[in-house]
Amino acid sequence: MGRSPCCSSDDANLKKGPWTPEEDEKLLDYINTHGHGNWKTLPKHADLNRCGKSCRLRWANYLRTDIKRGRFSEEEERLIINLHSTLGNKWSRIATYLPGRTDNEIKNFWNTHIRKKLLNMGLDPNTHKPRTDLNHLLNLTQLICAAQLGSLVNPWESSALKVQADAAQLLQNLIQTLNTNQLSTITAGLMGSQKSYPYEGLINGTSSLYADEPAPVPKKFHLMSQTSSDQHQGQGVIENSWASFEGYESSDISDFLISELVPESPETATTSMNQMGDDKTNTNHGSTVSPDSSIFQAWEKLMDDETDNSFWKDILDLASSPSSPIL
DNA sequence: AACTATTGCAACCGCGCTCAG
DNA sequence: TCTGAGCGCGGTTGCAATAGT
Numbered sequence: 001m002g003r004s005p006c007c008s009s010d011d012a013n014l015k016k017g018p019w020t021p022e023e024d025e026k027l028l029d030y031i032n033t034h035g036h037g038n039w040k041t042l043p044k045h046a047d048l049n050r051c052g053k054s055c056r057l058r059w060a061n062y063l064r065t066d067i068k069r070g071r072f073s074e075e076e077e078r079l080i081i082n083l084h085s086t087l088g089n090k091w092s093r094i095a096t097y098l099p100g101r102t103d104n105e106i107k108n109f110w111n112t113h114i115r116k117k118l119l120n121m122g123l124d125p126n127t128h129k130p131r132t133d134l135n136h137l138l139n140l141t142q143l144i145c146a147a148q149l150g151s152l153v154n155p156w157e158s159s160a161l162k163v164q165a166d167a168a169q170l171l172q173n174l175i176q177t178l179n180t181n182q183l184s185t186i187t188a189g190l191m192g193s194q195k196s197y198p199y200e201g202l203i204n205g206t207s208s209l210y211a212d213e214p215a216p217v218p219k220k221f222h223l224m225s226q227t228s229s230d231q232h233q234g235q236g237v238i239e240n241s242w243a244s245f246e247g248y249e250s251s252d253i254s255d256f257l258i259s260e261l262v263p264e265s266p267e268t269a270t271t272s273m274n275q276m277g278d279d280k281t282n283t284n285h286g287s288t289v290s291p292d293s294s295i296f297q298a299w300e301k302l303m304d305d306e307t308d309n310s311f312w313k314d315i316l317d318l319a320s321s322p323s324s325p326i327l
Numbered sequence: 328a329a330c331t332a333t334t335g336c337a338a339c340c341g342c343g344c345t346c347a348g
Numbered sequence: 349t350c351t352g353a354g355c356g357c358g359g360t361t362g363c364a365a366t367a368g369t
Binding site for chain 3: 329330331332333334335336337338339340341342343344345346347348
Binding site: 017018038039040052053056060089090091092103104107111 | 359
């Protein structure tokens with residue numbers, strides 16, 4: 001089983017760090033002519049003072065001709081989020097569903113963009129479920145205070161409204177975590193006549209993760225097979241490659257791609273993928289809401305039922321006060 | 328303009344898996 | 349069955365670019 005010494009310790013004279021254009025050219029020329037073959041012996045044959053591992057990485061992440069450069073599209077982003085909710089940090093597996101993207105690129109994109117975005121939305125990037133830690137709850141009180149302040153200054157100012165929406169979203173996440181049917185409807189009213197659920201647009205593919213971005217326009221999303229051996233339509237992403245989606249329209253894919261972003265329960269999280277082939281129209285995310293719900297009445301009931309936890313009461317009192325901008 | 332902080336990405340490191348001998 | 353070489357993956361680091369003060 002022993003681990004390969006590779007080139008990390010005993011080859012101190014091997015070059016490390018950024019690759020020069022000359023090195024790139026040597027590596028590319030060699031691979032184009034001979035193929036990469038054995039990575040360990042490649043550097044010697046290609047006249048490169050690098051370890052084979054470094055050569056493989058450079059080729060895989062940068063020099064390959066099929067690598068797609070540039071920003072990730074929204075479709076790709078949603079695909080990554082959904083695949084991550086199913087596969088976890090299996091970047092290489094996720095990369096197989098995104099032609100032209102490397103595992104390293106996806107990993108970096110996750111860590112620098114998506115992860116933060118989910119955190120800002122109050123979602124745990126690891127579990128894709130609403131966060132419950134206290135720091136997160138502090139954010140809630142801060143948001144509510146900010147909303148109050150902003151509303152006092154200018155009730156129609158856009159940033160104040162956004163803060164209100166953020167606070168509403170945090171409340172929604174919190175309540176989802178508490179996860180009772182009664183409570184799942186509580187914050188619907190926070191959004192007024194707007195979306196009944198913060199992620200509704202994402203789930204049905206009509207809006208973006210970003211509040212200030214337009215909804216994505218569905219477009220053809222026929223994913224063609226990379227290999228001829230794995231062409232099966234309508235099967236889950238776990239068992240099959242991205243070729244599995246051939247024949248589905250973008251809207252179909254968006255439906256099931258995002259449907260697991262915030263699974264309402266572990267059960268639904270594990271079954272929704274399997275249902276995809278049978279029930280492509282199912283976008284249920286467990287957010288049956290009543291626009292007439294009295295959100296703070298429900299909150300008060302929660303407080304009565306649960307404990308006399310003053311922290312929660314403080315939040316409730318603050319949010320439900322007559323001057324609260326989110327009422 | 329200078330300095331500092333933050334961000335984004337390429338590259339490295341080390342572990343574990345696979346497979347041939 | 350055991351061993352070790354080779355490979356691939358995920359986590360981490362280093363640094364250049366950019367933003368903020």
